Amino acid sequence: MSESQFIIKPRWLVTMDEGPQVREQHAILVDAGKIKAIVPKSDIPDWAVDWPVVDCSQHVVMPGLINLHTHSSMNLLKGYADDYALMPWLNEHIWPAEKRWVSPAFVQDGSLLACAEMLAGGITTFNDMYFFPQATIEAAKRTGMRAHIGLTIMEFPSNYAATASEYIRLGTEVRDQYKSESSISFSFAPHAPYTVSDQTFTDVVTLAEQLNLGIHTHLHETQAEIAQSQEQFGVRPLQRLQALGVIGPSTVLAHGVHLEKYEQETLATLGAHIAHCPSSNLKLASGIAPVASALRSGINIGLGTDGAASNNRLDLWQEMRTAALLAKVSAQQAEAVPAYQALQMATINGATALGLQAQIGSISVGKQADLIAVRLDELNSLPCFDPISHLVYVASREQVTHTWVNGQLRYQRLPDGQPQFAGIETEALRSIALQWQLKMQQPAD
Structure with a gap:
């Protein structure tokens, strides 16, 4: 028997796959990072009885959530x-803070x-979408997360690159270095229509x-962005x-x-995806996205937190409820x-947007065991009819007790309520945050 073989026995199973929305008293058999079988708890096959x-008898087990748009290292901001x-x-x-502070160390620690x-x-x-993507990848590898890395491109110089062509060169080099990593995937990330030229977009x-x-980019975030495009290019950004x-x-x-409605229909026809970031849109007073209309148009919509500098939480439970x-x-x-559609936005829709729907986003045999357990027997969750x-x-992120990626337990909430991470100690994370806070509070020279 291998340590990579185990059985999860929840009260409820929400697969986000075809079939019943909720299965009760079923077990998930995990083998070598993948979902081997889903069976009634009373029907564990002979070959797995010793696993x-x-x-998780008081839990829902469901697919891991997918954050479809973030700037992870901005946690330090x-x-x-x-x-x-x-x-x-x-x-x-x-941008002034980034000019002063952003470096590989900043990105890795923030990530x-x-x-x-x-x-x-x-x-x-x-x-993700940020500078020094190699540092973000190393942080994801250390903690065991699955990361889709946007290779940031813009016209303006930064601490990372001086020209659009240099952004592209550095990004493709990182992609070439890590393309064999099974938990790392890539896209190009031209930042936004107002920071990228026609020639660079074409390239x-x-x-x-x-x-x-x-391709991962910002689009139609504010009315000001649209007005600027109409003035400069004579057309709306889309x-x-x-x-x-x-x-x-x-x-x-x-x-x-x-x-606009015709733009939603255009996106649906072309098959593009939207990363809806409701909390960031509200906090920056950008507006309320026409999600119900866009979904009716046939657009695939996932959920993102945006960066912690504009949210200020990387909390998809909050995003689901708000959306x-x-x-x-x-x-x-x-x-x-409705609730099930919000769950789809946070799971299988995000996987589809990243082209990873055959690997993650739902619980089905053969997919990667990216799973979470959510406890629903605490007072705030009782009674539970649905x-x-x-x-x-109802639920909050504090009710997540287990997080598996590729069948590896990467986070658990201990019985005393303390968090435990694979790959890094909680106290080391606190130390990183406090060291950067002290450094960034120092006056500029």
């Missing part, structure tokens, strides 16, 4: 500049903190086709990117707050985005 058992609209926030606070926060909240995969499209990579060939079935568009509630009130339809409703409208 170790993880008792959590609370650094609050209560500003997007462009003043970027121009007057975030370590982000990975720990995400794992403790049941997030097993994140779609990215060509390279993405040659290397079979997707029309410009469509003409440049950016929009397609391998494109993930972060935010999509201001999309469902905002969709109801903006559409004035209580049935808009576990799916509770997962979206």
Whole structure:
């Protein structure tokens, strides 16, 4: 018997796959990082009867959550500049701070903190966009997370690169270095229409086709972005990117707050995906995305937290609940985005957007064992008539007790409530955060 073989026995199983939404009294058999079988608890096959058992008798077990848009290392800028609209926030606070502080060490340490926060909240995969992607990859590898790395590209110089061509060169070098890593995947990440030229977008499209990579960019986050595009290019950003060939079935568009109905239909026809980030959109006063309408148009929508500098949490439980509630009130339809659809947005929809739906996003035989256990017997969760409703409208990330990635236990909440991570001690994470806080509070020379 191998240590990689074990059985999880939950009270409820939510697979996010075809079939019943909830299965009771079933067990998941995990072997070598993959889901080997799903059987009634009373029907454990003879070949697995001696496998170790993880008792989750008061839990829901479900697929790991997928954070479809974040800037993980910006955890070190959590609370650094609050209560500003997007462009003043970027121009007057975030970009100057990044110019002063961003380095490989900043990115790796910030990403370590982000990975720990995400794992403790049941997030097993994140779609990142930031500088020094190698440092983010190393943080993900240390903590055991699955990472989809956006290779950031823009026209403006940073501590990472000086020109668009240098961003592209450095990004492709990182991709070449890590392309054999099974838990790491890549896309090109031209930052936004207002930071990337037509020529660079064209170059990215060509390279993405040659290397079979997707494209991850911000789009229609604010009305100001749209007005700037109309003034500079004579068209709205989506029309410009469509003409440049950016929009397609391998494109993930972060935010999509201001999309007209015809634009939603265009995105659906072209097969592009939206990373909906409701908390960040609210905090920056960017607006409320037309999610109910976009879903009806046929767009695949996943959920993202954005970075902790503009949220300030990497908490997909909060995003699920907020996404469902905002969709109801903006559409004035209580049935808009029901609980199960919100769960889809946080799991299988995100996997589909990243082209990873054959590996993760649902619990089915042959897929990777990216799983989480959520305890529902605490007072705030009782009584429980419908576990799916509770997962979206009641549960919090503090109720996640186990997080497995590739069948490896990467986080557990101990009986005394303390977090335990694989790959790094909790006290080491606290030390990293405090050291950066002290450093960043020092006055500039």
